[in-house]
Amino acid sequence: MAVPAPNSSGSHKPEINDVAKLRAAHSGMGLALNQRYLNRQLGRVLQTLDFDREWVRGEGPYLIDTRGQRYLDLYAGYGVFGLGRNHPFVKAQMHALLDSDPPSLPQLGTSTLAGLLAQSLVQRAPRSIDAALLTSSGTESVEGALKLARAATGRPRILFCERGFHGLTYGSLSVNGNEEFRERFGPLLPGCEAVPFGDIEALERELDSGDVAAFIVEPIQGKGVYVAPDWYLAAAQERCHAAGALLILDEVQTGLGRTGRFLALEHWDVQPDMITLSKALSGGYVPVGALLASRAVFDATFDSMERSVVHGSTFGGNDFAAGAGLASLMAIDQEELVERARRLGGLLMELTHPLLERFEIVHDIRGLGLMWGLELGPPSGRIGRRVWEAIERRQPGLFAQLITVPLFREHRILTQVAGHHMNVIKALPPLTIPEEELRRFVSALEHVLAEAESGLLRGYANFGLDLGRRLLFAR
Numbered sequence: 001m002a003v004p005a006p007n008s009s010g011s012h013k014p015e016i017n018d019v020a021k022l023r024a025a026h027s028g029m030g031l032a033l034n035q036r037y038l039n040r041q042l043g044r045v046l047q048t049l050d051f052d053r054e055w056v057r058g059e060g061p062y063l064i065d066t067r068g069q070r071y072l073d074l075y076a077g078y079g080v081f082g083l084g085r086n087h088p089f090v091k092a093q094m095h096a097l098l099d100s101d102p103p104s105l106p107q108l109g110t111s112t113l114a115g116l117l118a119q120s121l122v123q124r125a126p127r128s129i130d131a132a133l134l135t136s137s138g139t140e141s142v143e144g145a146l147k148l149a150r151a152a153t154g155r156p157r158i159l160f161c162e163r164g165f166h167g168l169t170y171g172s173l174s175v176n177g178n179e180e181f182r183e184r185f186g187p188l189l190p191g192c193e194a195v196p197f198g199d200i201e202a203l204e205r206e207l208d209s210g211d212v213a214a215f216i217v218e219p220i221q222g223k224g225v226y227v228a229p230d231w232y233l234a235a236a237q238e239r240c241h242a243a244g245a246l247l248i249l250d251e252v253q254t255g256l257g258r259t260g261r262f263l264a265l266e267h268w269d270v271q272p273d274m275i276t277l278s279k280a281l282s283g284g285y286v287p288v289g290a291l292l293a294s295r296a297v298f299d300a301t302f303d304s305m306e307r308s309v310v311h312g313s314t315f316g317g318n319d320f321a322a323g324a325g326l327a328s329l330m331a332i333d334q335e336e337l338v339e340r341a342r343r344l345g346g347l348l349m350e351l352t353h354p355l356l357e358r359f360e361i362v363h364d365i366r367g368l369g370l371m372w373g374l375e376l377g378p379p380s381g382r383i384g385r386r387v388w389e390a391i392e393r394r395q396p397g398l399f400a401q402l403i404t405v406p407l408f409r410e411h412r413i414l415t416q417v418a419g420h421h422m423n424v425i426k427a428l429p430p431l432t433i434p435e436e437e438l439r440r441f442v443s444a445l446e447h448v449l450a451e452a453e454s455g456l457l458r459g460y461a462n463f464g465l466d467l468g469r470r471l472l473f474a475r
């Protein structure tokens, strides 16, 4: 599709002064616009994988394309759509809020909606938490946590986990445990050190230096869906506090009911000094995030009137974001979505666990609530293993795409590979997903796994059809 030409008058102003009509007039041009003005390499990836649909609508767990076909979205905008897309209650609340012409962002003033969202979050958090700083994204919440940790302790170092993901701005990137995101962007923040996830002795060794401000960790690592061992977070909290360091739990992905508790930390009863939130708090409407902190940490940073604005951002706590956050929390309560995530997460695990026995290529199934991952590995036979290795030599983690692509093309189900160079398939279903759709996902997965495994066992010549070739040779 050709890049849309500038309008006939040569002016840069659109000829149609109506956003919906402007969009309708450019139906089918999403990819061309992307390739001309946005991220071209992303466009190439979408084309190679055949994921380049143009979406015209979102409805609950579905994305709908220009032909009216519905795709079950288990990618959920990286976890943003815990409530599904365009949740009717949140939508109505946002309409009403827009119509009320709120006095957003007085800056030298306070906002009732921001205060109410902070109150609502603090009330749902563990006892250690007493205050909130509202932000506009996950990475901004993390940046705040790193800054407050240094200010409150007067110490320089931050510990983080290998494979950990906390965002891509400089502070968050400095505590990112994935080399593929870090490389070429250095030098990063000094004093940030990685420890293996789940290794308490390694954490202890680093804490022993006495200059650690904080340890930041996800209760479940989003990259690869690795769940913290049962004893780990409590032990980390104990060691951090004994060493005078703070514990920051990053619940940007795991929070808001995703794991079957409002916060994942409730599974282990930990009392962190700070908690970061974002994603599903937005209801999918307005970017919003929050950094929850203990009173001690908060007051040590904002410790005088002069320093009342040492950290923050222009849009943090705006009325639309706060309203979207409050409406999302109301919807979660009204529909008992935390309990629903626990129940459906249990069902998903129960339905998929037998795949471990059934398929040689399924090596692990893990997760908590509706955060689920399936790890693939080579089959035991010589031929199958040789084919697996040939594929992996081309690009580690490529095999997982041979599952996600047919899930999308043949079954209209959008899933994701859980990280770079990883053969882990990940699903983050909306907490509102109908039970029969979860069951449909499992049947489709079984079907695709059976085809992939039999392809591998039959040998390379018959395997992967044109899809395999396209994936293998696209660059």
Ligand SMILES: Cc1ncc(COP(=O)(O)O)c(C=O)c1O
Pocket (backbone or CB within 6 Å): 078, 137, 138, 139, 140, 142, 165, 166, 167, 168, 218, 222, 250, 251, 252, 253, 254, 278, 279
């Ligand atoms: C655990 C975690 N922390 C932080 C972030 C960064 O959030 P954002 O993309 O909103 O900056 C993410 C994003 O995926 C995340 O999963």
